Amino acid sequence: MTQIFRVGICCTLLSLAACAPDKSTERSVEAPIQPSAAATEVAPPQSPGPVPPPTAADVRGALQRVFGDDLTNKQIGTFVTGDFDGDRSQDLAVVVRPNAARLRDINDPLANWIVEDPSRAYLPPQNQTVVHLPPKPPAAQVRRGEPLLAIIHGYGPDGWRDPQARQAYLLKNGSAEHLAVDDLPRQLMTLAGVVPGERNVIAERVQGRSGFLFWTGAAYAWHPL
Amino acid sequence: MRNLRVLAMYLCAVALIAMVGAVSTVFSSSPTEAPSGFMTPTLNENPGSQSTSNGFPEPTGDTFARDQTSFEEQDGVDNGLGPVFNAQSCLSCHQNPVTGGISQVTELRVGHNDNNGRFVNPSIAINDGQNVIPNRSLVNDRAICPEAQERTPGTETIRTFRTSLNTLGDGFVEAIDSNTLLQISQNQPRQSGGRIAGEFIQVPVLEAPGQIRGGRFGWKNQMSSLLSFSSDAYINEQGISNRLNPTDTTTVCKTTSDPEDETDDLGMQDIDHFATFMRGTMAPPIDAALQNSQDGQAGKQIFSAIGCNICHVTAITTAPPGTVINGGAFTVPDALGNKIIHPYSDFLLHNVGTGDGIVQNGPADTANKMRTAPLWGMRTRDRLMHDGESLTRNEAILRHSGEANFVINNYRSLSNTQKNQLITFLNSL
Numbered sequence: 330m331t332q333i334f335r336v337g338i339c340c341t342l343l344s345l346a347a348c349a350p351d352k353s354t355e356r357s358v359e360a361p362i363q364p365s366a367a368a369t370e371v372a373p374p375q376s377p378g379p380v381p382p383p384t385a386a387d388v389r390g391a392l393q394r395v396f397g398d399d400l401t402n403k404q405i406g407t408f409v410t411g412d413f414d415g416d417r418s419q420d421l422a423v424v425v426r427p428n429a430a431r432l433r434d435i436n437d438p439l440a441n442w443i444v445e446d447p448s449r450a451y452l453p454p455q456n457q458t459v460v461h462l463p464p465k466p467p468a469a470q471v472r473r474g475e476p477l478l479a480i481i482h483g484y485g486p487d488g489w490r491d492p493q494a495r496q497a498y499l500l501k502n503g504s505a506e507h508l509a510v511d512d513l514p515r516q517l518m519t520l521a522g523v524v525p526g527e528r529n530v531i532a533e534r535v536q537g538r539s540g541f542l543f544w545t546g547a548a549y550a551w552h553p554l
Numbered sequence: 555m556r557n558l559r560v561l562a563m564y565l566c567a568v569a570l571i572a573m574v575g576a577v578s579t580v581f582s583s584s585p586t587e588a589p590s591g592f593m594t595p596t597l598n599e600n601p602g603s604q605s606t607s608n609g610f611p612e613p614t615g616d617t618f619a620r621d622q623t624s625f626e627e628q629d630g631v632d633n634g635l636g637p638v639f640n641a642q643s644c645l646s647c648h649q650n651p652v653t654g655g656i657s658q659v660t661e662l663r664v665g666h667n668d669n670n671g672r673f674v675n676p677s678i679a680i681n682d683g684q685n686v687i688p689n690r691s692l693v694n695d696r697a698i699c700p701e702a703q704e705r706t707p708g709t710e711t712i713r714t715f716r717t718s719l720n721t722l723g724d725g726f727v728e729a730i731d732s733n734t735l736l737q738i739s740q741n742q743p744r745q746s747g748g749r750i751a752g753e754f755i756q757v758p759v760l761e762a763p764g765q766i767r768g769g770r771f772g773w774k775n776q777m778s779s780l781l782s783f784s785s786d787a788y789i790n791e792q793g794i795s796n797r798l799n800p801t802d803t804t805t806v807c808k809t810t811s812d813p814e815d816e817t818d819d820l821g822m823q824d825i826d827h828f829a830t831f832m833r834g835t836m837a838p839p840i841d842a843a844l845q846n847s848q849d850g851q852a853g854k855q856i857f858s859a860i861g862c863n864i865c866h867v868t869a870i871t872t873a874p875p876g877t878v879i880n881g882g883a884f885t886v887p888d889a890l891g892n893k894i895i896h897p898y899s900d901f902l903l904h905n906v907g908t909g910d911g912i913v914q915n916g917p918a919d920t921a922n923k924m925r926t927a928p929l930w931g932m933r934t935r936d937r938l939m940h941d942g943e944s945l946t947r948n949e950a951i952l953r954h955s956g957e958a959n960f961v962i963n964n965y966r967s968l969s970n971t972q973k974n975q976l977i978t979f980l981n982s983l
Contacts, residue, residue, distance in 0.1 A: 357874065357878070358877070359732055359873065364756065366736070438948060441952070442952070496962070547939070548943065
C-alpha cells in the first residue's frame, strides 16, 4: 500500500515539475501598436492674435514679475514686442538698467535669467568646410549702470503678459538709440540663418552702428548691417 | 492508520515543494536592477581586454572584447571610409569617459521650410555642381577628396548642431517594450494638468523589412533598434555601406564596392559587432557618494517634486526575457529582460522650446520636438542640450520652455540652496 502511495506521490511531483514554467521556452511578442493609438493630440499652433498695444504699466508689471527689484524700472525705456523666438507667442524687449544695489543677484550663476553678450554669440561661418568651434566664452557679467536689453519670452496666446511667461534674457549693450521690430531683407536674414516670416528680429543701433538682434535657437546674436 | 500517516506526510511534502516552487517563480520574475558601471575602458593595447559586459550572450565564437575592438576600429579609405563622413570610428564620437560614452563632437544638420512651413531636406551639390547628395539633412564635415566635400548652401536657412549621444546601457533601452513608452506618453497629460504630452513615434526596423517599432534612439527618436542605429551611423557618419544601407551616399572619389561592410570569420559584420557591443554595455552608473549626500538626497526629492520626473522618468522596467522585439528580429535575453533602469528619460519627443526645425523619421509636427535627453551619465557632459550650447546646468534648465514651462517656473521658485541641491543631484547622475 505504501508503495502505491509512493508511486502516486512521485507521479504528482513529476507532474508538478512538468507544469513548472520553463524560462527558456517562454516567448511573447511585443504587441504591435496601431498608428491611430500612437497618435498624439497636437495642440493647434498658438497665435499672438489681436492684443492691445502694450502700455508702460504692462511692461513695468512684466519686468517686476520676472526680475523683481533687480532692475530700475521706475522709468521704462524703449520697448518693442514681436515673436522673437518663433514659438508664435508674443515676446517683449525693453531697454533697462540694473539696480546697482542688486548686481550680485543679477549676476548670480543661479539667477532666473540668462545674461548674454549678443556680440559674442557664435555664428558658424558660411562656406567653410571644416569649422572648429571657438573656446567657451567667459560668462557675461552685468556692470553698474550699463544699459541692457531685457527680453521676456511669451507663453501661450497671452504671450509675455501671461503670468507664466518667465523665460528671460538680459542682453548686454542694450541700446535706446533705436529699437524696432523690423522686416529685414531676406538676403540678410538668410545670411544670419533667420527664416523670414518665422520669427521677428530686433533692429538695433549700438554705438552708432546699425544691426539686428536675432534668436539663434539657443541664444541672441547681434548681426551688423 | 500508518498508511494514512504516510499519505499525510507525503501530501505535506508535496504542498511544501509546490509552495517553494511558486515562491521561487514569483521571485525569479520580479524585476531586478540593471547592472551599471563605466566598465569599457578605452585602451590603446588589447582593446576590450579590461572590459566587463552586462552578461549579454555573445554569438558563437564572439567575445565582448572583440565587439569593443570593432567599435573602436579606425576605418580608412581602403575599407570604405567616406566618400563623405564625420569620423573614422564609432569611438571618435562615443568615448567619454569610456568606450560607448559621449563626446563633445557635434554633427551638422540643415534644411529649409517650403511655402507651407513644412521642413524640406536639402539637396547638396558637390564636385563643382556635377553631383548632388539628395534629400539628407546631415551635412558631413569631412570627405576623402575635396571634390566630395559637402558645403551648406545658403538656401538652407535651418541649421543646427547635434551633440553625440551616449550608447552605454542602450541594450536595456532597446529592450523596453514600445507599449511601455506609449503608456508613459498617455500618462503625461494627467500628471501635468494637460500641459505635457510626449509624442510617441514608430519608425522602421531596418532588419525587419515592413516592420515598425517605437523610436527611442537619436535626438529625433529616428531609430528603434541598435542594429538599425549601427547601420545608419555606419553609412552616415563613417560612409561605410552595409547590408541594411547598401548604397553609399555618393560615388565621387569612391574606390570600393558596395556594400563595404564585410562578413568576418564568425559570420558577423561590423554592424553586428557594434550592436552586440552596445547591447552588452552596462548602464551608466550614478555617483553614489554624491547622490547619498544630504544635498544629493534633497535634490533628488526636489527633482520629482517640481515635476522634472514627468519627462525625465526615473525608472523604467524592460520587457521580460523571451520577448520578441524589433519586428521579430531580436529576442530579449535574460541579461536585458525584466531589468529596472534609471535613464531619466521617457524616450519621447517634446517641444520644450529648443527644437531645431528638422524632421527625420517622425511626422511634420516633430520639427520642433526633441527626444527627452536621458540624464544618466550626465555628470560626464559639460556642453548641454541637443546643440551643446548650454554651458551650465542652470542655463540648460532655463532654456526649457514650451511643454516644460510650468516645471521650470517651479524651479525658478526654488531658493538658491534648493537649486544647488538639485544641481548636486544632477551632478550625481
